[in-house]
Amino acid sequence: MNLTMNPDDQAYRAKFLNWLSENIPAEGTSAEAKISGDWCAQAEIFRKFQRKLFDAGYAGIHWSKEYGGQSGTLMQHIIVTEELSTNYPWKMFDGLSVGLVAPTLLSRGTEEQKKEFIPKILSGEHIWCQGFSEPNAGSDLANLSTSAVRIGERYVVNGQKVWTSIGHLADFCILVVRTDPTVGKHKGLSYLLVDMKSPGVTVRPIKQITGEAEYNEIFFDDVEVPFDRLVGKENEGWLIAITTLMFERIMNEISIVPKLQQTLDRLIDLTSNTTRYGQAMIKDPVYRQKIALLQVELEVMRLNQYRNLATLLKGEMPGPEGSIGKIFWSELNQRMQETAMEIMGPYSQLLKGSKYAEDNGKWAFDFLRARGNTIEGGTTEIQKNIIGERVLGLPKDTVRRN
Amino acid sequence: MDFTLTSEQEMLKNSARKFLNNNFTSDYVRKMWENSQGYEPEMWAQIAELGWMGLTIPEEYGGLGLTFRDLGLILHEMGRVVMPGPFFSTVVLATELIKTAGSEEQKANYLERIASGKLIATVALYEEGVEWGAEGIKLTSTRKGDNYSLLGKKLFVPDAYSADLIIVAVRTENQVEAGEGISLFLVDPQTEGVEIELLPTMDQGRKLCAVSFLNAIFSSTEVLGEVGKGWSAIETMLIRANIGLSLEMLGGGEKVLEIATEYAKIRIQFGQPIGSYQAIKHKCAEMLLQVESSRSIAEYAAWTVDGNPQEVSKAASIAKTYVGNMYRKAAAATLQILGGIGFSWEHDIHLYYKRALASEAMFGDTVFHLELLASRWERKL
Numbered sequence A: 001m002n003l004t005m006n007p008d009d010q011a012y013r014a015k016f017l018n019w020l021s022e023n024i025p026a027e028g029t030s031a032e033a034k035i036s037g038d039w040c041a042q043a044e045i046f047r048k049f050q051r052k053l054f055d056a057g058y059a060g061i062h063w064s065k066e067y068g069g070q071s072g073t074l075m076q077h078i079i080v081t082e083e084l085s086t087n088y089p090w091k092m093f094d095g096l097s098v099g100l101v102a103p104t105l106l107s108r109g110t111e112e113q114k115k116e117f118i119p120k121i122l123s124g125e126h127i128w129c130q131g132f133s134e135p136n137a138g139s140d141l142a143n144l145s146t147s148a149v150r151i152g153e154r155y156v157v158n159g160q161k162v163w164t165s166i167g168h169l170a171d172f173c174i175l176v177v178r179t180d181p182t183v184g185k186h187k188g189l190s191y192l193l194v195d196m197k198s199p200g201v202t203v204r205p206i207k208q209i210t211g212e213a214e215y216n217e218i219f220f221d222d223v224e225v226p227f228d229r230l231v232g233k234e235n236e237g238w239l240i241a242i243t244t245l246m247f248e249r250i251m252n253e254i255s256i257v258p259k260l261q262q263t264l265d266r267l268i269d270l271t272s273n274t275t276r277y278g279q280a281m282i283k284d285p286v287y288r289q290k291i292a293l294l295q296v297e298l299e300v301m302r303l304n305q306y307r308n309l310a311t312l313l314k315g316e317m318p319g320p321e322g323s324i325g326k327i328f329w330s331e332l333n334q335r336m337q338e339t340a341m342e343i344m345g346p347y348s349q350l351l352k353g354s355k356y357a358e359d360n361g362k363w364a365f366d367f368l369r370a371r372g373n374t375i376e377g378g379t380t381e382i383q384k385n386i387i388g389e390r391v392l393g394l395p396k397d398t399v400r401r402n
Numbered sequence B: 001m002d003f004t005l006t007s008e009q010e011m012l013k014n015s016a017r018k019f020l021n022n023n024f025t026s027d028y029v030r031k032m033w034e035n036s037q038g039y040e041p042e043m044w045a046q047i048a049e050l051g052w053m054g055l056t057i058p059e060e061y062g063g064l065g066l067t068f069r070d071l072g073l074i075l076h077e078m079g080r081v082v083m084p085g086p087f088f089s090t091v092v093l094a095t096e097l098i099k100t101a102g103s104e105e106q107k108a109n110y111l112e113r114i115a116s117g118k119l120i121a122t123v124a125l126y127e128e129g130v131e132w133g134a135e136g137i138k139l140t141s142t143r144k145g146d147n148y149s150l151l152g153k154k155l156f157v158p159d160a161y162s163a164d165l166i167i168v169a170v171r172t173e174n175q176v177e178a179g180e181g182i183s184l185f186l187v188d189p190q191t192e193g194v195e196i197e198l199l200p201t202m203d204q205g206r207k208l209c210a211v212s213f214l215n216a217i218f219s220s221t222e223v224l225g226e227v228g229k230g231w232s233a234i235e236t237m238l239i240r241a242n243i244g245l246s247l248e249m250l251g252g253g254e255k256v257l258e259i260a261t262e263y264a265k266i267r268i269q270f271g272q273p274i275g276s277y278q279a280i281k282h283k284c285a286e287m288l289l290q291v292e293s294s295r296s297i298a299e300y301a302a303w304t305v306d307g308n309p310q311e312v313s314k315a316a317s318i319a320k321t322y323v324g325n326m327y328r329k330a331a332a333a334t335l336q337i338l339g340g341i342g343f344s345w346e347h348d349i350h351l352y353y354k355r356a357l358a359s360e361a362m363f364g365d366t367v368f369h370l371e372l373l374a375s376r377w378e379r380k381l
């Protein structure tokens, strides 16, 4: 859908696309890259590319120059994010750092923290991970038990985090810890910035449904964290954690819409190129309807996103409505992937490496990966609780109320 | 496009909500269900007084010359009260068709009367064995000199029972492409050989009729625009009708969600408000997701009518599909949340549920619109 964009923004997009065509890294082929398990190599490609973006003035465009940004507009940031999502074929490792960490620091961090960390996020020097979930604290995040005890000018951290995406590649971690076990569970939490190279940090990759390891478990064994790495006040970490989660739900949508459009375009190709009962499946009324409905939903999601962005462009903070987008995209991606599986029939199960596999197993990989979408970043059930309670004002259940 | 409203639009919306809440109470709506005309002339005159009849009619024909998005705000509010009566038929269907197809003289004549509330009008398209496209227009005409004799029957004609004017799509030429040879006859329902039958449908807020032509005679001057050139104007009208209907359905969905949420907060079972149970809470959350998403597409679609005509037909089909599905599901979910009272005639939810069902089957159902979209996207390859 073409919403009217002003000529300056159009010119900016053209300029960026031109820059991009000359600076997209040449390593590997995109098909390989997208399903490659070689995360370390991808991270290196990313760091180099991010540095180029930074030097060319395309990183942190809407953030202040003081923190390494460009003091440009949010619209310019959106344009660059959309175009990277469409045209950069490798994995980006800035979803957490640029998407969650930097906005959290900008709104809640100290001046020193902003100056120290944001420029390094923008230049690709630091990759970040999010140490929230624990074995006994998933949806019930505030139940976490990793502890931090303050001794002089530092905290000493002990405990375990789990499902930490890109923990094995990250330089830093946003870590939610318990600093006061004697008070109610939301009240005794604090929010720390932890150097992953600190002594006592052990990262173990966890193999996941796709066969590769994107997430990890992290053990903290007397890990020392300087006091000035505390964000907000001690024991007020819950507020900071919620801020991070709100950004997670809103900002990631910018890159997700173009990705879903690519998936849908591939799906239309797939349906056109697959024959069954002597005709292309795109001619089959059942599949025509299914695919048209997916496109309907994607167009609707795109408009939802424009509405959200309009709110952000006015400078308002993201609110609980962000949960709408999270549910929408995660379920839509699953429906697209499921449709692709139906169309491929027995070929759907073939993995990378089989000469019979469609798109070298990318569909199979993405199908499996999509199952995580309705779990990561807060499950669909939790998002529905948030909408029900914080948007519609319905009462909490008795257990959580007490 | 800007999703936020201007202060004039805010005012229009607020005054519409106030007027409709005051006048179209549940009691009044139910009274109109029982009234075969579906409206009362005094109320119609009041609405005309507000200028709503001529909202999108150009000022030169006595209207306000506002945009379709402005009209959409009012349709949205009308959906919230499941407004009965021939407003939609007159102001969206007939007005858009006359605006697009009418000669200068016809526009001056009919649009002025519509704007001032003196003419109730509707459009008759579909026939037995409903086909949504031009192939469905089969009503035959036999030419005798300057006159045409019409034979056949139109079905599902909204508000024909109360209309002073029915614009009827007639096949005046055979052996041509389906979209050609269709003429729009300006039919006075009192004409000899025209019979109107009120259909006993679920939603008596929007009366549907069968209109039969038993060799009724019309002169060639009683044709809107040019003979044989009616279809493209119908297409334009249908696009706008689908968008208008989407806004009305959005209003209905929004209201239904409010009914569900309010009830979920106050109804106590097992010592707790039922809204604290996730089976109920999550239904409400899913409704909010779909209502808000419907708002995005319906408001965007309304804007495209004047703001981006290249996108308008696509936006109309997307809106009709998405919002139509939302409304029917939301009304059903709310009925479930209400329990026994939701199944009663006394509670208003059935008015919404029935309107949702009727709307989804108007101007092309979901299967039809998805096929339109599929062929559009297939061509892109």
Ligand SMILES: Cc1cc2nc3c(=O)[nH]c(=O)nc-3n(C[C@H](O)[C@H](O)[C@H](O)COP(=O)(O)OP(=O)(O)OC[C@H]3O[C@@H](n4cnc5c(N)ncnc54)[C@H](O)[C@@H]3O)c2cc1C
Pocket (backbone or CB within 6 Å): A129, A130, A131, A132, A133, A135, A137, A138, A139, A140, A162, A163, A164, A165, A166, A215, A372, A373, A375, A376, A377, A378, A379, A380, A381, A382, A385, B278
């Ligand atoms: C691919 C992936 C990447 C991830 N990356 C990270 C990361 O980088 N950092 C990080 O901290 N975490 C990460 N996670 C963890 C993720 O945030 C949690 O898995 C998620 O919050 C759910 O927690 P859980 O796994 O403990 O499941 P549980 O909380 O035990 O939930 C199990 C089931 O119970 C349901 N449930 C739980 N409570 C309720 C309730 N009150 N009402 C209704 N239903 C309920 C859930 O919806 C779910 O269906 C990642 C997860 C995945 C899958």
